[in-house]
Amino acid sequence: MNAHKEDLYPEVAASGGLVAALRQAAELRGCDIGLPPWATDAVGIETTRGYLSVDTAAEERLFRLRTHIPDFGWDIGSTDDLGTLVEAIAAWREGVPIGELKERFDFLDLDEFTGALEAGEPTSSQWANLLSSEYYRGQRSLLLRLHADEVLRNAFPTMTHRTVRLQVDPMHWMSRQVRVHEPDEGRYEVVRVGVPGADWTEVPGGDLVAHLRAALYDDDQSS
Incomplete structure (x- = not known):
């Protein structure tokens, strides 16, 4: 000093x-x-x-x-x-x-x-930034699919090691979070963040949105 x-x-x-x-x-x-x-x-x-x-x-x-x-x-x-x-x-x-x-x-x-x-910020701005980013062009189809859902678009998105992380409350570091990965087109893997023993689970494309909604918002899920 x-x-x-x-x-x-x-x-x-x-x-x-x-x-x-x-x-x-x-x-x-x-x-x-x-x-x-x-x-x-x-x-x-x-x-x-x-x-x-x-x-x-x-x-x-x-x-x-x-x-x-x-x-x-x-x-x-x-x-x-x-x-x-x-x-x-x-x-x-x-x-x-x-x-x-x-x-x-x-x-x-x-x-x-x-x-x-x-005003719904910063969630809406974060979605807009990720969806328009050339850096994340490889994940754009997944981002668009998640954002298209009226429930999931209210979760705060970030990118972690090329996977999409969705968090219920961006201002609460312990709120529910999931990570979503698309290793191949139409094939998805999901993991709950911060849950002891949680591991990546393969989820069929047709079940992805319902699976994520349940992981993030269902009351009977452990927090």
């Missing part, structure tokens, strides 16, 4: 870095901000509303907070008070309602974030 930043963030310099300063501030306030012991930077803090990250501004004292999921991110506020910041992170992780968060922490600006979710 250079001398200018040390002047702006003396507690960060004294702690030996931003992660250590965040941990110390959280400890002082009895907050759980979700930074694992091995973390070396303040990014990828898991929450039920995506991942949080913290960085510092260079020219003025500001701790900047951001939430993000694959290919999407929102700046949701900045403050010069490290203690207030860790309290907001803890409340966010606890699932405090958005309206209450805005009342308790006036530095949070959640209008863009909540507006995007209310």
